[in-house]
Amino acid sequence: MREAGRLVVEPWMTHEHLDDQVMMINLETGAYFALERPAADCWTALTGGAGFDGIVAEVVTHFDVPQAQAETDVETFLDSLVEEGIVRWSTDGPTDAAPNGVVPDQRLAYRAPQIEKHDDLEELLLLDPIHDVGPEGWPAVG
C-alpha cells in the first residue's frame, strides 16, 4: 500500500547498520531480521524520514532498475515491514529529499529488496555440531 506519510519504526524494534547490512531485532518476539542492499538502502532512507517516493528514488539512483519496477518492489517491501510489525505508517509528512542523494558513477546490479527473517526458535531445531561431528568426537584424544 502506498501512503502519503512516512513510516516510523515501532518502539519494540532495535536496529543497527553495519557495512552494507542492517540488523534488526523485534525485542518482544525475539525475531531478528537482516537487510542487505538494496533493502538496507531503503531502510536508511526510511529511517531518515523519506516517504514512498523518496525511498524509490534512493533505489533508482543507486541500482540498475526501471522506475516502475522499483515502485512495485518497494511497495511490496514496505508492506512486508508493516506486516512483520517492524514499522507503521504515520501521517507525518516525509522529508523532501532522499537522505543519500549522492549519485554514483555506475548503478549497481539490482535485486528486489527483501527481508531475511529468523526466529529464535530456529536454534532448537539445529543439530549440535560437536556431538554430531563423528564417532571420534572433537577434539581427538591424543
Add this chain to the structure above:
Amino acid sequence: MRQYIPPAPPPELVDEFVARTLEAFEEAGAHQPTEERHLRIADRSVVVRFRSPEVADRYRAATAHVEVGADAPPPGPPALTIGCWDTATSGVGLPPLPWIQDNLLHRDRVRGHTTGDVRATYQQSEGLLHLYDGRRGLGLMHATSAAAVQPWTDRAPFRTFIGWWATDCSLSMMHSSCVATDRGAALIAGGSGSGKSTTAMTCVLAGFAFLCDDACIVDLDAPGGPMVHAVYGRSKLEPDAAHRLGLSPGPDGGALITEPPGAVAHAAARVLLLPTVTGRPETRVEALPRTEVLRTLVPGSIREGGGLGGRALQEMTRVVRTLPSYRLLLGTDPAGVVEAVAAAIDGAAVANVDPSVEGA
C-alpha cells in the same frame, strides 16, 4: 494482515508497580535475614541483597571470584543494587501485576518492557519476576520459592539484570567464553554446541588464564583500550568433551561444572573468534565479513537472559566494529587449537587472512 498488538500499561502504573515491588522486598526483610554481597563487576560496584537463603547459597560459587569482602565494601553508592526474595521463606508475595495476559510474551518477555527505563521478564508458572529500573540502578528478582529458580541460573546469577545494566553503562555483555595469555584476551563466541567452552577449556589446560565460559562484559571505552571483564567464574563441559580433555565428567556422568584454575578478573580484549568444528586435524583461522560476525552473535544474545534489551545491539555492533574477528576452524589436535588462539591474540592470525575479505 498485521496482527493486533494490545497496548502495554501506562508508565505511571508501571512506576507504581516498581515502587510496590520494592516495598514487598523490604517487607520480606522483616521476615527473613538479609545476606548482602558486594561484587566488583567491570570496575563497578554491585550489591546483591538476598532474602532467599537457598538461592543465596546456590548463587555463591558463580560470583565468588568477583566478590569483595563484606568488611571492605567499595566506597560510594553501588552502580547496581539487586534484591532477591522468595515467598516460601519470607511469606511475602508480589503485588498485583500491571500486565494483562496478552502482555506476557514468549520466553518470559513482557510487552513494553524489553527496552526503556523499566525492563522485565516474568515466568508465569513459577511467579519468577525480574524487574529492572535503569533510572535507579535497581534489579528485583522474586520467585514463589527457591525451587522455582531454574538450576541453570546457578552458573550465571542475575544474568538478565547484569546484561541490561551493562548496556545502560555503554558496556556490552557478550555471550562468549574468554581466555587470555599475557598478551591479552580472546573472546570465543558462538551458538550452543559451537565449541566455545571446549576451546576455552583446552586453552586453560594449556596454561591460559580463564575469564569466563559463557558471558563476559566488554568495555570498549576503557582508558587503556578495550577490556574484557569476567562476570561468572564457572565453566560447564559436556561429559564427552570432558572425557576428551582428560577430565572426569560431573556427578552421575553428567556435565562437568567447575571453577577453572587460573581465573583473572579482566584482560585487554584483542580478538573475537567464532569457532566451527571441522573434523580436520589442523586448526586455522580465516577472515569473516563483519556482517557475518554480527549475525552469529545476535541469535545467542537474544536467547540468553532477557534478550537484547535497550541498546545491546548497538553495543554489540561496536564490539564487532572494534575487535578483529575471525572464524576459528577447529581441528582435532588440541595443541593446534591452543597455538591458533595464541596466534590470534598476538595478531599473528592476520597472516592467514585474505585482506580482500570485508572486515579483515
